[in-house]
Amino acid sequence: MDKLRRALLGQIAKLTAGAALVPLSSLASAGINAQPPRREGDPSKRYAMLIDLRACIGCQACTVSCHIENEAPLGSFRTIVSQYEVEHEETGDIATFMLPRLCNHCDNPPCVPVCPVEATFQRQDGIVVVDNDVCVGCAYCVQACPYDARFINEHTQTADKCTFCAHRLDVGLLPACVESCVGGARIIGDLNDPDSQISRMMKEHYEDLMVLKPEMGTAPHVFYLGMEERFMSRPQAKPAIWDVRTQEGKEIGYEFDGH
């Protein structure tokens, strides 16, 4: 990606992150693939997450606690911390970049209008959830999500995704990933409450916040602090972990093969 385009994307990222601060009128454009009305949840709230990458050490405690809390099948994750090894362009120093990924609970979630049976919907507090009793497992939402945040749960054979641990939030608990975060990097809260920690932090770091894939127009509500622009979209990186090779250099397969 050339410099100009990266800079442009960076600007879009900042603008999009900023847009969440002004009350977002949900897109009222009628027609095919328009957002259906939100339902359930507390209409006075708008949940969002801020991830302070400066505090993330890549310990995967969030990954593990989420896996246990939400009983995702082995090999499928509602959240994960992607890790990159980055070499500095001038000094040649090696650094590790950690990027926790989860559902972005977008304000314009592309996964919701595609659902043919309205099994996946956005609550009035902004959380995107799936009604597993209704879901037919067509996987259209899995295709529509630009963040790979959804998967078909092989146990339930329906769509599965991060819910911000809505079942915990609703009874006053923090999501498992937030609760277990060693560095306190994950901050969840109500954007409609100006005194919440997330609102205060978003005001304070307004200029430095970024979201993933802003060019998709999804208005994500997971904001990153200390983010590098090159990782915003599909990273220009060498995939390493899946190159499981024999000593002769012959590829022998993927780590999760056989599940």
Next chain:
Amino acid sequence: MNSMAIEVLTPRYGIAWYPWAVQYFFMIAVSYSALLLTVPGLIFGNKNYQPLAKVALLVTVTCTLVGPVALLADLHQPLRFWHFYANLNTQSWMSIGSLLLPLYLVMVLAYAWLAWRPAMQEQAQEPGWIGKLSGWISMGSWQAPRWMLVLAGLGALAFAFGIMLYTGAEVAILKSRPLWHTNWLPVMFVLTGLVAASGLVVLINRLMTGNDEEINRQGLKVIFVSMALAAIVAALWVSEGITGFSPSVEAAFESLKGNAEWRLVAIYGLAVGIVLTLATIAMLRRPGWMTRAWIAGLLAVHIGWTFRWMVLMEVQTVAKNTAGYYQYAVEAGSSGLLGIVGTFGLWLAALLIIDILVPWKKGLQAGSH
């Protein structure tokens, strides 16, 4: 930035749409394309196109019957299919499709029933169980006026356009996969559908109706025109990427640049396309070669199916959010190989059952053996 980044840790994301989806997209495209081939002969009553229409109608009916089965199988909860109608979300293209598809199926069956009915009524006079069954299927000896056939045909045609639109739009609206997100994709689905349907008609013409020369000629012409149009569409798509900003073309070039397998596939696709186009020209120009039209037919079916495989399956191996590509190996079970073979097996069964029950060839005189 020229610094190196290596992705050390990321999960492997599985394939969400199985080969069943390819089978559905293939079957339904062949179905609506073959339906188009029946129009001059059956709806307009043009005698020159009636043999073509007879073979094409058989292809339409068999593919229309089998396509929805594959679609149902691609659901991870197939028994919940009734949720499509109990929880309508007409904002979703897939939901619109779930309304169009059964209506299309009913109209196609009505059209075929009316077209085959006179021959079935004749067969009903014969002794034995086939005669008896034909009597039941043709529901009495009253003569259906021609306007009923035309009306059913036009109805099926109207829904066919709906199917073309929804199957294309359903995939093309997905911004998340830039390779799919282009208006040219629905057009390409229709054109390659026409190629495959004509190919299948030519193939069946070789196997079941004695290699009628006129059917071969008409089939090859449709293949040639569709291939030429497909080449223009592909050129337009690429030029859109060169002159302006098209994420779809950009993603394609990125994949070609970074993946030797994709380069090989692109070269193969281009080569097979050129070979087929040249073969149709040669066969149309040299009368002696026309008897070998089935080879072009086979190639045309291959192109129609492989295009869908590449678009639906291989694009899913392009990581959306992480570096690199996922490796996809077709499983042996029902979500893989068994599903593919099973769909074709079911199609063959439908073809043979109709061939036994329905005198669909009646009045068809093969021009050259």
